Amino acid sequence: MKLEDLATAAAREAGQLLAKMQDSINPREKAPKDLVTEADVASQKRILEIISENRPDDFFLGEEDLTSEVDLPGLDQTVDSTVDLADLEYCWVIDPLDGTANYVHKLQTYSVSIALLNYGEPIVAAVYDPVLNDCYSATRGEGARVNGLPMQHSGVDELQRSLIAASFSAGVERGSPEVDRWVEMLYECQALRRLGSAALNLCYVAQGGLDGYWATSVKIWDIAAGVLIVREAGGTITSIDGGPLKIDEAKFIAAATEKLHKQMFDVLNRV
Ligand code: IPD
Ligand code: CA
Ligand code: CA
Numbered sequence: 001m002k003l004e005d006l007a008t009a010a011a012r013e014a015g016q017l018l019a020k021m022q023d024s025i026n027p028r029e030k031a032p033k034d035l036v037t038e039a040d041v042a043s044q045k046r047i048l049e050i051i052s053e054n055r056p057d058d059f060f061l062g063e064e065d066l067t068s069e070v071d072l073p074g075l076d077q078t079v080d081s082t083v084d085l086a087d088l089e090y091c092w093v094i095d096p097l098d099g100t101a102n103y104v105h106k107l108q109t110y111s112v113s114i115a116l117l118n119y120g121e122p123i124v125a126a127v128y129d130p131v132l133n134d135c136y137s138a139t140r141g142e143g144a145r146v147n148g149l150p151m152q153h154s155g156v157d158e159l160q161r162s163l164i165a166a167s168f169s170a171g172v173e174r175g176s177p178e179v180d181r182w183v184e185m186l187y188e189c190q191a192l193r194r195l196g197s198a199a200l201n202l203c204y205v206a207q208g209g210l211d212g213y214w215a216t217s218v219k220i221w222d223i224a225a226g227v228l229i230v231r232e233a234g235g236t237i238t239s240i241d242g243g244p245l246k247i248d249e250a251k252f253i254a255a256a257t258e259k260l261h262k263q264m265f266d267v268l269n270r271v
Contacts, residue, residue, distance in 0.1 A: 001054060002139075003116055003123075003124040003139065004124050004125075004126070004137050004138070004139045004142075006050075006051060006054055006055070007051075007114045007115075007116060007124050007125065007126035007137065007225075008126040008128070008135050008137050009050065010046075010047045010050040010051050010114055010126070011047075011112045011113070011114050011126040011127065011128035011135060012128050012130075012135055013046060013047075013050060014043040014044075014046045014047045014050075014096060014112045014128070015043075015111070015112045015128040015129070015130035016130055017039070017042060017043055017046055018039050018043050018096075018097055018103065018110070018112065018130055019130040019131070021037075021038070021039040021042060022039070022103065022106065024038075025037035025038055025039045025103075025104065026038045027100075027104045031170065031171065032170070032171050033101075033170045033171050034170035034171070035100045035101055035104050036064065036100060037097070037100060037103070037104060039097060039103070040063070040064050040096050040097045040100060041064050041066065041096070042096075043096035043097055043112060044062045044063070044064045044066060044094060044096035045066065045069065045072060047062070047092075047094050047096060047112070047114060048060060048062070048066070048072060048073060048074035048075070048078075048094075049072070049073050049074070051074065051092055051114075052073045052074030052077065053073060055090070055092075056074075056077075057077070057090070058077065058090040058091065058092055058116075059077050059078070059079050059083075059088050059090065059091040059092070060074055060077055060078045060079065060091065060092050060094065061078070061079050061080070061081065061083070061085070061091055061092070061093045061094070061220070061221070062078070062093075062094040062095075062096060062221065063094065063095050063096065063219070063221045064096060066078065079091065081219075081220070084120075085117055085119075085120040085220075085248065086119050086120035087119075088117070088119065088120075089118065089119060090116060090117070090118060091116070091117045092114060092115070092116050092117075093114075093115045093116075093117055093122075093220055093221050093224040093225075094113070094114050094115075094221060095112070095113040095114075095199060095219075095221035095222055096112060097110060097111075097112065098110060098111045098112070098113050098127075098197045098198060098199040098200070098221075098222055099111060099196045099197035099199075099200070101170075101196055102196040102197065107196065108131040109129075109131070109195055109196055109197055109200060110129075110130075110131070110196070110197055110200075111127050111128060111129050111130075111197050111199045111200045111203075112126075112127070112128045112130075113125075113126075113127045113199035113221065113222070113223075113224070113225045113226065114126045114127075114225055115224035115225035115227075115228060117224065117247075120247070120248075121140075121247075122140070122224050122225065122227055122228040122247065123139065123140040123228070124137075124138070124139050124140070124228070125137060125138045125139075125144075125224070125225035125226070125227075125228040125229050126225060127199045127200065127202075127203050127225050127226060127229065129200060129203075133147075134146055134147060135147055136151070136203040136206065136207070136225075136226075136229050137229070138225075138228045138229045138231075138232040138233075139232075140228060140231075140232070141232075142232070143232050143233070144206050144228075144229045144230075144232035144233040146203075146207055151206050151207045151208075151229075151233050152207075152208060152233065152234075153205060153206055153207070153208050153211075153230075153233050153234060153235050153256035153257075154208040154209075154210075154211050154256045155208075155256060155257060156211040156256050156257065156260060157256075157257040157259035157260045158259075158260070158263070159188050159189050159212075159260060159263040159264065159267070160188070160189065160190060161190055161211075162189045162190055162211035162212055162260060163189070163190060163191050163193065163209075163210055163211050164185060164189040164191070164192050164193070164210065164211060164212045164213065164214075164264070165192070165193040165194065165195055165201045165204070165210050165212075165213045166181070166182055166185065166192065166193075166194055166213065166214055166215060167194065167198050167201065167213075167214075167215035167217065167218050167222075168182075168194065168217065169217035169218075172217075177216070177271050178216060178217060180271040181214070181216070181267075181268050181271050184267050184268070184270050184271060185214075185264075185267055185268065188263075188267050189212075193210075198215060198218045198222035198223055198226065199222060199223065199225060199226045200226075201213040201215075201226070202223060202225075202226025202227060202229060202230050202254060203226055203229055205230050205233075205235050205254050205255065205256060206226075206229045206230045206232075206233035206235055207233070208256070211255065211256050211260060212253070212254060212255040212256065212260055212261070212264050213253075213254045213255075214240065214252065214253045214254065214264060214268060215250065215251070215252060216240055216251040217250075217251075218250045219250060220247055220248050220250055222250065223247070223250055223252070224247060227245065227247060227252075227254075230254050235254060235255060235256055235257075236254070236255050236256075236257065236258045236260075236261040237252055237253070237254040237255075238252065238253055238261070238265075239251060239252055239253075240252055240253055240268065240269075241269075242265055242269075253265055253268060
């Protein structure tokens, strides 16, 4: 099976499981304001089963800790965030439910995000939105698609005409640079959003629903798939300081065009 097809099949199946489970999820806080549910765990288990059946030698890095599970296929190939992904030939990076806070509150903006990394660089990606039944996917060098059809970013290159999104960490503090960047951008763009799924934000930049998106506190599993989808759709994405993006640091600016990216960079680096 083509790797992109495997990634999309796993994302779709896990996403449909999330949609089915939404009324029986038992939310709890794993850290203050940082929610997890039984559905996050069930989704990650299903993804592991599907992918490891096809790719038994690949590694897995998922957001949720499944080490207490027994007899779970793929568990022996699971690594944690301390591992250097650049040392692994193939590692699947999984966010089984991106947008858990939305999901718990039944705000229907959430997704499943799956990326395959080759020595630390994303080569295959799938992000699935089970509510709209939209599956975004990409393979390095082969473009990005939504539901199998090519995608196009907005082409917008003026910040004053741009719809921009940002992500905050779960426990953002008063007076933090995250808040200051938000305020600066609010003055400069046409409209600013915090939608609650980092993976979907990146897909929206690739598809044209958003013109730009930045984040400084997300994790590798939030963005590994979306970064490849933005790149393959022809968008621009760099680290927040303008250098090449380090995917495991996950502080970045993504934009439809280079010109817009430069304007976002100037505003965000006032802080
Ligand atoms: C969160 C979402 C959100 C971002 C948070 C992430 P989760 O992921 O991507 O947009 O602001 O930083 O933690 O916890 O719902 O998987
Ligand atoms: Ca996430
Ligand atoms: Ca998650």
